Amino acid sequence: MYDEKSKHLEISVWDRDMTGKDDFMGRVVIDLSKIEKEKTHELTEQLEDGAGSIKLLLTISGTSGTETVTDLANYTPNWKDRDEIVYSYGIAKSLTNFKDVGWLQVKVIKAQGLSAADLGGKSDPFCVLQLTNDRLQTQTEYKTLNPEWQKVFTL
Numbered sequence: 049m050y051d052e053k054s055k056h057l058e059i060s061v062w063d064r065d066m067t068g069k070d071d072f073m074g075r076v077v078i079d080l081s082k083i084e085k086e087k088t089h090e091l092t093e094q095l096e097d098g099a100g101s102i103k104l105l106l107t108i109s110g111t112s113g114t115e116t117v118t119d120l121a122n123y124t125p126n127w128k129d130r131d132e133i134v135y136s137y138g139i140a141k142s143l144t145n146f147k148d149v150g151w152l153q154v155k156v157i158k159a160q161g162l163s164a165a166d167l168g169g170k171s172d173p174f175c176v177l178q179l180t181n182d183r184l185q186t187q188t189e190y191k192t193l194n195p196e197w198q199k200v201f202t203l
Contacts (some may be wrong), residue, residue: 055081057154057179059102061095063165064172064188071165073173074099080152083108100162100193102175105155152179152203156186158196166191179203 060075074095083089088107095101156175165171170191177184182203189195 055079057106057152057177059093059104059154059156060176060178061100061102061159061162061173062176064174064190073162073165073171076102078106080108085110085150095159100159102159103157105153105157107153108150109153110150154201154203156197156199156201158194158198160194162193162195164193175199177201 057078057080058075059078061073063071063073065071074097076093076095078091078093083106085108088105090103090105092101092103154177156177159173159175162171162173168191171193172188172190173192173195174188175186175195175197184201184203186197186199189197
């Protein structure tokens with residue numbers, strides 16, 4: 049559950065190693081206080097130290113939601129459910145449950161131009177999202193420098 053105290057979303061990219069420790073490839077921190085609510089933002093963010101870029105869609109809503117992970121290929125928004133949630137957490141009911149503050153939805157689309165971390169000149173990247181104590185990750189895409197994860201995360 050996203051709350052107003054969670055101001056920074058950290059997105060990091062790692063190379064999966066079959067033996068030993070996974071290799072850090074790069075990261076970006078997004079200041080959520082600067083993101084307009086109730087609007088979907090298409091972001092292409094450069095990873096630190098020129099390690100490549102990551103493309104995502106980010107939405108912050110003031111209504112309640114549940115934590116989910118979905119493949120973007122299978123994702124279809126249900127507007128009826130969303131309208132019911134908006135009504136349930138509208139101004140008339142805003143003081144009934146202080147824990148239901150809102151949700152953050154991040155659609156991790158792809159990364160581009162990642163550095164090679166394996167001997168064959170490729171990497172096995174996966175992406176990790178961290179927001180306070182929540183940590184979610186994509187699947188690993190093997191032998192690529194331009195992974196396409198197509199995942200939807202709702203916190």
